Amino acid sequence: MTPFAELLERLVFTPGRLAKLALLRDYFTHTPDPDRGFALAAIAGDLSFTAAKPAMIRELVTARVDPTLFAWSYDYVGDLAETAALIWPGSRAGTAPRLSDVVSILSDTPKAALPAVVADWLDMCDASERLALLKLITGGLRVGASARLAKIALGEMAGVPADDIEEVWHGLQPPYGPLFDWLSGRAPKPDAAGAPVFRPTMLAHPLEETDAAALDWSAYRAEWKWDGIRVQLVATPQGRRLYTRTAEDISHGFPEILAAMEFHGVLDGELLVMRDGEVAPFADLQQRLNRKSPGPKMLKDFPAGVRLYDILFDGDEDLRALSFDDRRARLEAWFAHHQPARMDLSALIPFTAQADLAELRFGARAASIEGLMLKRGDSAYLAGRPKGPWWKWKRAPLTIDAVLMYAQRGHGRRSSIYSDYTFGLWREDGVLVPVGKAYSGITDQELAFIDRWVRAHTTSRFGPVREVEKGLVLEIAFDAAQRSNRHKSGVALRFPRISRIRTDKPAAEADRLDSLIARIPAGGPAKGEALVEEGD
Structure with missing residues (x-):
């Protein structure tokens, strides 16, 4: 686990794309099989362990640490794996297991026996190794390295186009032995040989x-x-x-x-x-x-x-x-x-x-x-x-001027920042009702501004969520509006994002709900699910 933990830690603190590529190339070049294959699978999101769940991690930590202390720490950090890695009490002499051994044991150990195994590993690891281990178990590394970036690094390591790796990728399984054999010159390029595998998509x-x-x-x-x-x-x-x-x-x-x-x-x-x-x-x-x-x-x-x-x-x-x-x-x-x-x-x-x-x-x-x-x-x-x-x-997006109502911390590098926002519009009776959530579209500077504003204008707390004074207006861009019987407002927005912060506009002058409803085509059926964006 130690080389894998070092890779993840360095990726987190390395901002540049070229520098991340260099880290990945070096790791894949010098790490033996099958460890490098399992690391690649973890970065690509192709590893999952059915018996190991986040709830198990929570139970292990609260058995060793005061539950209230853990709850407050988790609320502040915002990430379960990072909180558990930092708060785990001490360690004992030992050697962290190999990444391939961890994957094998997580896959084969019965669910009832797994907590004791994971606790033993956590005792033997330092904080960095514990974080890597827990990220592996809970999934979602969030280290700023995507599957595509890893494939580009592999291509640079072997002198082959990353698109050639994409072409064979979906016919392989972790730890990708045939892939590394090909990239190392020990075997021909893998061939799906008629299997119904995905082919890389062309995008616009x-x-x-x-x-x-x-x-x-x-x-x-x-x-x-x-x-x-x-x-x-x-x-x-x-x-x-x-x-x-x-x-x-x-x-x-x-x-x-x-x-x-x-x-x-x-x-x-x-x-x-x-x-x-x-x-x-x-x-x-x-x-x-x-x-x-x-x-x-x-x-x-x-x-x-x-x-x-x-x-x-x-x-x-x-x-x-x-x-x-x-x-x-x-x-x-x-x-x-x-x-x-x-x-x-x-x-x-x-x-x-x-x-x-x-x-x-x-x-x-x-x-x-x-x-x-x-x-x-x-x-x-x-x-x-x-x-x-x-x-x-x-088509050009629609926009509304909405009032910020609630905020919640994000994940990964945003785990200590209030970056997820619920916004609302005024009803005819003067009540502000939520119409959507957004967490994208603004710069880091604007994000920092809203975070400071949220902390200074909090009126109530509901677990990780803060309710704020109804005083900040956000211009929200969205692709379409749809009637929804699942939402209190009766409306759901398609792909909402923040286009700008309207510090120039009083909250009382934000848009009304009835004006948004008027934009929905007449006769549109009411649906019970919120809308999400998928597609090119």
Whole structure:
């Protein structure tokens, strides 16, 4: 655990991307197998231990430390693993276990015996090693190093493109022996050999005004940016899978889509709820997400479908190197031949100039569409987010001036800062009611300002949450509003974020709830779930 603990600690305190890459390269170069493979899995979020839960950690600590002291410490630190690592009483002579041994024992030890094993490890470790161990158990390292950054470091170590690593990644399992054998020159590149694995997705850049001004619009093709979630459909002789654009396997939640995948290939599209060919609001799709086993009523009331954008593989033939125009022709021919159930094609939008699309984009909100996609006709399907081939031209966000009501500390580097905010609007009777939560969109300086304001204007505390004086106005940007019977206000916002702090505006002059409700399209169904952002 010691080298892994040192890596995590140095990553936390190293701000620069290039410096983090150097740390990762050095670790992967000098750490033996299988430890480096398990470290890679931990950074990538591919390790989980069903028997080891955060509740077990809490029980271990409160058995050794006064529960009130632990509760106050946890409230201040804001992170369970960090609190437990710092407050654990002393240590005894011993050697911290190897990372691979920890993974093996956590996976194989019966649940009833695990607390004694973990307590013994904590006794043998110093604070840094304890933190690494507990982060491993609870998941979510939060050290500023993503799976993508780790793959880039591996590529630099071995002299291969990170995209080549992405290509084989989803056919491997920790500790990635075949991957390291290939990178070390001991074996050929791993081959998924027909397995239904995820292929790296091509993403788009937001189109800013400066980009639009320099664009050769005649080189691009336009499509609607549908308001669902981006998915990849993979069907091979070895199985069928439905993945999100972040490679999460959601096959179990959409059995009707898997049943319709009676083909061999890899397709790119948008998962939507569709009724009689019409796209339902995103809130309807939200009813289906994160459900492991939808029942007959759910399948009937919220029928899922896929609007297809692209074709990556036709059978075993890899089409990604072809131009978008050629892939589109192949997709249209493929669709005409297979006519798959629960799928249709996302239509191309004819246009002659930017002004044509600008007018369509302006009306996108009324049609419950997020905006437009622009794709160069000669663009290959490239992994990641290359700037230039694809653009997303989303409709302009809506804004409201809302009043800060509650604040809570964040996690990781924000664990001691009030960074998660609940905001509200005024009802006609003068009561302030919450309409959403936000924690993004502001700079570190603005974050520090709000943190100081919260501490100076707290009126009540509810565990980790502080209620504040109704005196600070925040301008909130959001993509859409939806009626919601789950919220006291009757409204839920899509992807709310803070656009600026309105110190110039008195709280009494913040927006009214009825003005927000008036923006919701008439006849929109009320839904019980809050809205979340997923998609490119």
